[in-house]
Amino acid sequence: MTSVKAAWDKAPAGPRKDTALKHYRATEKAHMAKNDAGTNKELDAATNALK
Known part of the structure; x- marks a missing residue:
């Protein structure tokens, strides 16, 4: 996340x-919410948005 x-x-x-x-x-x-799948999905989406 950092x-x-x-x-x-x-x-x-x-x-x-x-x-x-x-x-x-x-x-x-x-x-x-300790939702690892959701966390990873949103991190990927955030990363892709910055590309």
Whole structure:
């Protein structure tokens, strides 16, 4: 999660960064719920949004 957050911090502002933030917030919720599959899915989505 920290590497995705670091990548998000370095990303330029724009729609991709906004989309990645939505996925990152969903990642945090899934992590708090101890939903590993959901966490991994949202981390992948956040990473792909930043590409």
